[in-house]
Amino acid sequence: MKKIRLKLLEFICCPDCHSELSLTEKITEELIQEGHLYCNKCKDYYPIIDGIPILFKAKYLTGSRFKESFEKSGTYWTDLNAKLYENFRAKLVTRLFGGNIFTYDYVKDAIEPTANLLDIQKGDTILDIACGTGLLTRPLARRVGDSGNIVGLDISFDMLRYAKKYAERDGLYNIDLIKGNAEYLPYKNDYFNGVASSGIFPSDLNPSKTLDKMYRVLKKGGKLSLGAGVQCKYQGLKIRLVRKILDILTKIFNMRIKWIKQDELVRLVETAGFKNVQYLHLDGILCIVKGKK
Ligand SMILES: C[S@@+](CC[C@H](N)C(=O)[O-])C[C@H]1O[C@@H](n2cnc3c(N)ncnc32)[C@H](O)[C@@H]1O
Ligand SMILES: [Zn+2]
Known part of the structure; x- marks a missing residue:
């Protein structure tokens, strides 16, 4: 691999x-x-x-607040982040923003439903955008079987190195990993049976540009399953508090995290061309938006 x-x-x-x-x-x-x-x-x-193609150019980073760290490592999702991601960071963040702080399980409660909504058939080719260390990539790879193929794209080479390590650990050899930018997808038009993504929003990505690219690479009839954090209507006290703290940190560190409102995300997915768009609330701020080309 x-x-x-x-x-x-x-x-x-x-x-x-x-x-x-x-x-x-x-x-x-x-x-x-x-x-x-x-x-x-x-x-x-x-x-x-x-074994990881770098289909990425430095000029895509123009204007980024993280330009310096981007120039060194390609992203602020660096090695330490990647190392701690699956066992610590992903668990902590989703327990804060998701459901119960002690029991919320990101994989079972958010990732598995995101994968299920694609109605995957054996042999399908699915693109996982912003795949990180492969928390969603691996369940997708199990669903498409040996005759299928999962393509994981991420901007962070460090996250991809871990994605590769974990896929090998789990004996999954139907995964191809590519370093690239979700706003500049390096894939031909109308190719994939499904496009999946989890944890891509909120971020500093331009949502409509990213959704347009997701639509472009999907086959006609192909499905989108997008797991995201949004400003939704069901916000309890814990989430309002965590968001306040995050807003302060975002200001201090001058980060460009853009929060999208629940209705706005649905509208953006529809504007990109997707049909039968549905919003599913998971827990806390976490949701899945699904659609079809
Ligand atoms: C919260 S993690 C989600 C990882 C994984 N999908 C999951 O659910 O565990 C966000 C990922 O988005 C990636 N990312 C950020 N900006 C990106 C971009 N412009 N293009 C591709 N990936 C990006 C980061 O490197 C990071 O791995
Ligand atoms: Zn060219």
């Missing part, structure tokens, strides 16, 4: 001009670990490091 599978070349493209990419090295085996992908139109090279 350290290597990329050549099947990837069927559906990845240059994030800038959407032209096909070719491998610069002559490949004799099915898999490659290090090398370069080349866009003939832009005359640009994209490296493959540890």
Whole structure:
């Protein structure tokens, strides 16, 4: 699993001009670990490091508050964050913003329902955007089976390194990981059977730009399942308090976290072109929005 599978070349493209990419090295085996992908139109090279194609350009980071840390590591989701993510950070944050502070289980209560809503068939190809360390990627990989394929995209190389490690630990070999930006998806149009994402909002991403790209890469009839945190109508005292604290921290650290209102997220998903859009409240601020192309 350290290597990329050549099947990837069927559906990845240059994030800038959407032209096909070719491998610069002559490949004799099915898999490659290090090398370069080349866009003939832009005359640009994209490296493959540890089997992870870096389909990403520094110019996408213009204006980011985190430019400095981005330049060093690609994101502020750095190694320490990645190391602590599954056993500590994801649990803590979702217990604060989700349901019961002692019993809320992010995987069982939020991730599994997000995966279920895609109605996955064996053999499907599903894209997991902002896959992080793979909390959603791995349940998706189990559902599509060996004949299927999950593509995990994240901006953080450190998060992806852990995603790879955990997938190997669980014996899942149907996952391809790519470093890229959700606003500049490096995939061809109308390709995936489903697009999933969890924990992508609230963030500093432009929601309508991101949703437009999700729509573009989905096949006609393909499904979207988007797990997110929103400003919803069911906010208890604990959540209002946690949000106040977070607002203060966001100001102090000058972070660009944009909160989206529940109705606004639904409207944005519809505006991107999705049909049959439904909002499902999970617990606390957590919800899933589903739709169909
Ligand atoms: C809260 S984590 C969610 C990870 C995983 N989906 C989960 O539910 O556990 C948010 C992830 O979004 C990624 N991310 C942030 N901005 C991104 C962008 N512009 N493009 C792709 N991924 C991004 C971060 O690197 C991080 O891994
Ligand atoms: Zn190009």
